[in-house]
Amino acid sequence: SERVFSGVQPTGNLTLGNYLGAIKNFVAMQERYDCVYCVVDMHAITLPQDPKALVDATRSVTAAFLASGIDPTRHIVFNQSRVHQHAELAWVFNCVARMGWLNRMTQFKEKAGKDRENASAGLFVYPALMAADILVYRATHVPVGEDQKQHLELTRDIAQKFNNDFSDRIAELGLGVPMEVGRERVHGYFPLTEPVIEGPATRIMSLRDGTKKMSKSDPSDMSRINLTDTADDIARKIRKAKTDPEPLPSEMDGLEGRPEAANLVGIFAALSGRTRQDVLSEFGGRAFSEFKPALSDLAVEALDPVAGEMRRLLADPAYIDGVLAGGADKATAIAGPVMDDVKRIVGLSA
């Protein structure tokens, strides 16, 4: 059966990148799949966090999920640290993943920076925890932005190695299903998860530099639109957003070599649910001084209600904590039996 899993880290303010690249798709996938949406607080502590700020940010991401239209009564919304099976399966996966695989992860290299000797060991094994998040629900589809693609490839590699290494044992215990892996037939317990990286907003760029990803950790607040920005903030940031002096092109190939223009057109398309070509057909030949106010209006129209609803929800932290506790119970009902199976497969005591 098919199931969606995805996660968002509670570190800093959520950006328009998180919203358009991930959360908006989470909402859309609720119609067709059973979904599990997780605030990954254990991933957050791979870098230093202020404990009080982490508690607040966990509630704030939860509020963003709910305010955007994720329904915790029909789907599962919870935070990672409440369901201990994530950590347990991550340990097994630390023993499945190879050092060489983890060494190739570009996000580790970026986040560890020059002083790699001083990075936490958790930051290095971060992708094994991410694989555990997904596979402890045996999820088949994972909606994410482009920056998570390499981690999802690693998730498939881990699932495949686990299935291969334990194939006989999985069959002996009557678990899993027969699967083709290349030319081999194995008895596989974990699905090979599909990344879902779709639409015009899989990689929203900084408003100050069209070659850099929009990020909650960028030192310049002008580089990003935060989910909680006021209408005035949004208008000012878009007005000041970097562009080139040419008018907008009317065809897609006219965006080549114009990263800032391409970014703003992508944002417009994602916010309005239109294609980029459709946006260019309307705005081609017009100046940014005309396009930017239309983009601002659209962004305010989309984000203002979300920000308002987040404020309303965050005024009642007990309600949010109740949602997370209820979600954790539902998550444990799936993750518990999977982890028991894994322990039997591997030869640990369940």
Ligand code: TYM
């Ligand atoms: P995180 O918290 O950095 O980002 C959450 C989601 O937002 C997407 N995103 C973007 N999309 C488009 N443009 C951008 N500028 C942009 N910035 C962020 C991310 O791709 C992501 O989908 N490792 C993950 C969290 C995680 C996870 C998981 C995700 C942990 N376990 C299991 C999926 C499945 C992360 O750090 O996302």
